[in-house]
Amino acid sequence: MAGRIDARLAELGIVIPEPPVPVASYQPYCITGNLVVVAGQVTLEDGKVKYKGRLGDDLSLEDGEAATRLCAVNVLAQVKAACDGDLDRVKQVVRLNAFFNSTPDFLDHPRVMNAASDMMAEIFGESGKHTRVGVGVSSLPLGVPVELDGIFEIE
Numbered sequence: 001m002a003g004r005i006d007a008r009l010a011e012l013g014i015v016i017p018e019p020p021v022p023v024a025s026y027q028p029y030c031i032t033g034n035l036v037v038v039a040g041q042v043t044l045e046d047g048k049v050k051y052k053g054r055l056g057d058d059l060s061l062e063d064g065e066a067a068t069r070l071c072a073v074n075v076l077a078q079v080k081a082a083c084d085g086d087l088d089r090v091k092q093v094v095r096l097n098a099f100f101n102s103t104p105d106f107l108d109h110p111r112v113m114n115a116a117s118d119m120m121a122e123i124f125g126e127s128g129k130h131t132r133v134g135v136g137v138s139s140l141p142l143g144v145p146v147e148l149d150g151i152f153e154i155e
């Protein structure tokens with residue numbers, strides 16, 4: 001039987017895939033106490049990089065938002081794995097951190113970050129409201145435009 005969050009995901013048309021496999025030497029998530037700390041997730045879909053490029057250069061704001069949503073879905077895939085498939089165990093989205101591959105004059109980090117923040121609130125309601133950091137950087141692994149990580153409190 002689908003849980004409350006699975007039902008909400010279906011309502012929103014969001015499919016949580018199998019979690020992406022790490023592309024380097026790290027754990028995709030770590031559980032400590034009642035927290036799940038998720039490693040940076042990039043724009044992988046079906047094992048391939050879906051978005052590449054730099055915000056403010058060859059990617060539009062809309063591309064950046066779509067890339068950020070994909071990273072958020074990948075973060076949730078890791079959380080779901082950490083929770084043995086039960087996202088109803090998420091008590092609170094605590095923090096999201098994003099790195100944006102962007103030009104020095106790109107200033108719309110908050111707008112692009114909203115793609116992940118708004119998604120968490122749509123899925124988890126009040127429990128999806130969180131703290132966050134979104135910063136621009138000069139490059140990211142695999143040439144992706146976004147890398148997103150997070151901290152989640154679970155029951």
